[in-house]
Amino acid sequence: MNIGQASKASGVSAKMIRYYERIGLIAPAAREANRYRVYTEADVHTLRFIRRARDLGFSIPQIGRLVSLWRDPKRSSADVKAIAAEHVAGLKRKIQELQAMVAALEDLARRCHGDHRPECPILEDLEGGAAPAPEPDCAAKRARPAASGRARAAGATAGGVR
Amino acid sequence: MNIGQASKASGVSAKMIRYYERIGLIAPAAREANRYRVYTEADVHTLRFIRRARDLGFSIPQIGRLVSLWRDPKRSSADVKAIAAEHVAGLKRKIQELQAMVAALEDLARRCHGDHRPECPILEDLEGGAAPAPEPDCAAKRARPAASGRARAAGATAGGVR
DNA sequence: GGTTGACATTCCAACGATGGGAAGGTTTAG
DNA sequence: CTAAACCTTCCCATCGTTGGAATGTCAACC
Numbered sequence: 001m002n003i004g005q006a007s008k009a010s011g012v013s014a015k016m017i018r019y020y021e022r023i024g025l026i027a028p029a030a031r032e033a034n035r036y037r038v039y040t041e042a043d044v045h046t047l048r049f050i051r052r053a054r055d056l057g058f059s060i061p062q063i064g065r066l067v068s069l070w071r072d073p074k075r076s077s078a079d080v081k082a083i084a085a086e087h088v089a090g091l092k093r094k095i096q097e098l099q100a101m102v103a104a105l106e107d108l109a110r111r112c113h114g115d116h117r118p119e120c121p122i123l124e125d126l127e128g129g130a131a132p133a134p135e136p137d138c139a140a141k142r143a144r145p146a147a148s149g150r151a152r153a154a155g156a157t158a159g160g161v162r
Numbered sequence: 163m164n165i166g167q168a169s170k171a172s173g174v175s176a177k178m179i180r181y182y183e184r185i186g187l188i189a190p191a192a193r194e195a196n197r198y199r200v201y202t203e204a205d206v207h208t209l210r211f212i213r214r215a216r217d218l219g220f221s222i223p224q225i226g227r228l229v230s231l232w233r234d235p236k237r238s239s240a241d242v243k244a245i246a247a248e249h250v251a252g253l254k255r256k257i258q259e260l261q262a263m264v265a266a267l268e269d270l271a272r273r274c275h276g277d278h279r280p281e282c283p284i285l286e287d288l289e290g291g292a293a294p295a296p297e298p299d300c301a302a303k304r305a306r307p308a309a310s311g312r313a314r315a316a317g318a319t320a321g322g323v324r
Numbered sequence: 325g326g327t328t329g330a331c332a333t334t335c336c337a338a339c340g341a342t343g344g345g346a347a348g349g350t351t352t353a354g
Numbered sequence: 355c356t357a358a359a360c361c362t363t364c365c366c367a368t369c370g371t372t373g374g375a376a377t378g379t380c381a382a383c384c
Contacts, residue, residue: 004331014332015372034379036332045289052288057263060370070285077282081274084284088267095260098253101219105250112243120239122246123232126214127207166360176361177343196350198361222340325384332379343367350361 003029006039010047017047025050025064058087165191168201172209179209187212187226220249 007014017037020026026046029037039047049070053063062083069075069083111121169176179199182188188208191199201209211232215225224245231237231245266287273283 002332019371034332036379049288056267056288057260066285066288069282070289073280075280075282076278077274077280077284078276078278080282080284081271081276084267084271084274088264088271091260091264091267095257095264098219098257098260102250102253102257105218105246105253109243109246109250112239112246114240114243116238116240118235118237118239120237120242122239122242123228126211126218126228127232128210164361175342178341181341196361333377338373348362352359
């Protein structure tokens with residue numbers, strides 16, 4: 001089986017298969033006389049395992065450990081469970097982070113009229129919401145925030161940023 | 163004010179300030195005779211704005227648009243709100259993705275004994291859980307590809323993956 | 325034979341946003 | 355004078371994945 005067939009059969013792109021081989025997640029594939037990689041059903045099986053693990057969000061190092069355990073008949077299910085638990089903990093941290101952002105943004109959006117007028121609590125929050133409080137005398141700092149800055153501060157930033 | 167002061171005052175690292183300038187998110191800073199970048203209070207104000215937006219998870223292109231609106235006295239709050247809504251939608255998509263992973267993993271972990279034995283529903287799921295079912299007639303495809311390639315499939319994957 | 329199309333190979337670059345470090349110039353304090 | 359603390363630019367790394375270019379190979383068709 002060539003890499004294209006293995007890719008279709010496993011759901012892992014050929015690019016990724018080569019990448020996984022390069023970083024050592026899977027063993028180097030055997031080669032035909034023409035240097036094409038050859039895959040067996042067992043290899044496809046492994047690739048499907050990896051793909052499923054990737055779909056569940058496991059990192060490459062974690063997947064490496066899972067594959068090792070998978071191949072080890074003397075493994076303890078506790079070791080597998082520990083990797084999963086570690087991953088779940090990371091996911092939950094990330095979810096909480098994102099949820100905090102959503103909560104803050106929805107609160108701001110709720111207070112924003114969303115009409116043609118320029119007044120906007122969202123921008124007001126961004127402007128002054130999270131000063132890292134370098135000094136306690138923030139109030140006296142800038143009597144006039146922007147303006148001034150001739151030759152700068154006005155233009156750019158927009159458009160084809162990316 | 164040099165970049166170090168601007169960094170401390172804004173909470174944006176000097177590295178990031180230079181990066182934002184390079185990609186066009188902020189205008190090129192004025193330079194002193196010694197080529198050092200010079201920042202005004204207004205610049206720091208902008209950097210704080212950017213930092214707060216970054217903390218809320220906005221992408222660089224989104225931040226570019228927000229800064230443009232912020233500077234535009236004729237802006238509509240609806241435009242700002244639209245960017246926020248777009249971002250919130252993206253966050254929610256991501257949260258749902260992660261929550262689906264957590265749900266699947268917790269279900270598997272719940273069924274895993276987590277003891278010294280090798281039996282493990284987590285590995286069983288990874289092994290067979292997500293076959294993409296490519297075609298029904300995989301078997302008849304190719305009688306013998308070529309070169310045959312014994313001497314594989316067993317080793318590696320483990321160890322210094324990372 | 326020649327040509328075309330679908331494969332395969334390698335290498336290089338990019339994305340988000342950020343950090344790290346090298347190699348060198350400048351300023352400031354002792 | 356010297357050492358520390360800045361600043362500058364440039365390159366590299368992350369993480370997982372995709373894209374492309376340039377080249378090689380194979381199969382089929384005319």
